[in-house]
Amino acid sequence: xxxxxxxxxxxxxxxKLYSExxxxxxxxxxxxxLDHSSAEDMLQSIFLHLMEGSNWxxxxxxxxxRAVRNACFNHIRNRSRDDEVADEPWFEIELVDRxxxxxxxxxxxxxxxxxxEVVMLHIWGGLSFQEAGTALGISPNTAASRYRYALEALKRxxxxxxxxxxxx
Amino acid sequence: MTVNDExxxxxxxHLKKFxxxxxxxxxxxxxxxxxxxxxxxxxxxxxxAVGAFLFVRxxxxxxxxxxxxxxxxxxxxxxxxxxxxxxxxxQSLDAVLSQSARVTLPRTNRPRTALNVLSKE
Numbered sequence: 001x002x003x004x005x006x007x008x009x010x011x012x013x014x015x016k017l018y019s020e021x022x023x024x025x026x027x028x029x030x031x032x033x034l035d036h037s038s039a040e041d042m043l044q045s046i047f048l049h050l051m052e053g054s055n056w057x058x059x060x061x062x063x064x065x066r067a068v069r070n071a072c073f074n075h076i077r078n079r080s081r082d083d084e085v086a087d088e089p090w091f092e093i094e095l096v097d098r099x100x101x102x103x104x105x106x107x108x109x110x111x112x113x114x115x116x117e118v119v120m121l122h123i124w125g126g127l128s129f130q131e132a133g134t135a136l137g138i139s140p141n142t143a144a145s146r147y148r149y150a151l152e153a154l155k156r157x158x159x160x161x162x163x164x165x166x167x168x
Numbered sequence: 169m170t171v172n173d174e175x176x177x178x179x180x181x182h183l184k185k186f187x188x189x190x191x192x193x194x195x196x197x198x199x200x201x202x203x204x205x206x207x208x209x210x211x212x213x214x215x216x217a218v219g220a221f222l223f224v225r226x227x228x229x230x231x232x233x234x235x236x237x238x239x240x241x242x243x244x245x246x247x248x249x250x251x252x253x254x255x256x257x258x259q260s261l262d263a264v265l266s267q268s269a270r271v272t273l274p275r276t277n278r279p280r281t282a283l284n285v286l287s288k289e
Contacts, residue, residue, distance in 0.1 A: 011196060014194070015196070019194075023187065023188035023190050024188050026191050027189070036189065036191075039191075040191045047194055047196070048197075051196060089189065090189065091186040091188055092187045092188070092189055095187055096186055104183070104186055123180065123183050151175070151180075155175060155179055158179075
């Protein structure tokens with residue numbers, strides 16, 4: 001009650017963060033193995049927890065990516081082996097064709113998990129390497145180096161597809 | 169295969185063409201805030217009402233007491249001492265009774281009262 005009465009600024013800050021980061025956070029959760037709808041439910045509870053919590057994080061952006069990461073690992077750990085993960089797009093397919101979207105998803109999924117995470121955080125989350133390092137519990141240099149390796153792998157993977165299409 | 173800075177920019181630009189899907193709107197408990205505000209307004213109104221009651225009450229009490237005392241003072245008392253000699257003489261008894269009737273019986277001549285209206289009928 002106390003928080004809902006006097007936390008109007010907090011409410012607005014939470015909504016602003018959600019509108020800025022939710023798409024990237026959902027895509028990140030999908031890259032960690034959740035389907036889109038589970039990721040949405042999980043994100044709602046994370047933001048609710050953020051708003052109702054007594055302490056506002058000093059760095060909310062890395063905090064949220066870290067919270068999503070932890071929640072995803074918990075979700076996957078508790079998930080039954082029989083549960084099927086729906087094959088839903090992570091990205092808007094109105095802007096690009098469905099095949100390109102699928103191709104990117106596959107390329108990202110083939111990356112080592114730690115490299116994929118840095119790409120998701122830096123490209124779509126807009127986090128600096130410093131912030132990405134905070135979110136992942138690694139140094140900024142390690143984050144930058146993983147990013148570089150990830151781009152090399154993506155370049156190979158994305159270049160391969162046009163060649164494959166030419167061969168067909 | 170290594171990537172140079174140009175490659176990095178080109179790959180980044182390619183990746184940024186893809187935009188993550190927007191999720192549904194955030195469903196934060198706004199109703200709690202409305203409820204809290206409603207409760208605050210109700211509590212404030214109740215406190216004002218209690219304050220106003222406490223402020224007005226002593227005044228009305230003192231007025232009530234004063235009226236009562238005033239009434240008590242003006243009310244003539246028909247005592248046994250007054251009635252005893254009057255009983256012996258019928259004329260003086262009439263005088264005592266008519267004098268007391270002026271205040272002890274309801275007055276019908278007070279304007280805009282129910283008795284006044286009824287007495288006219």
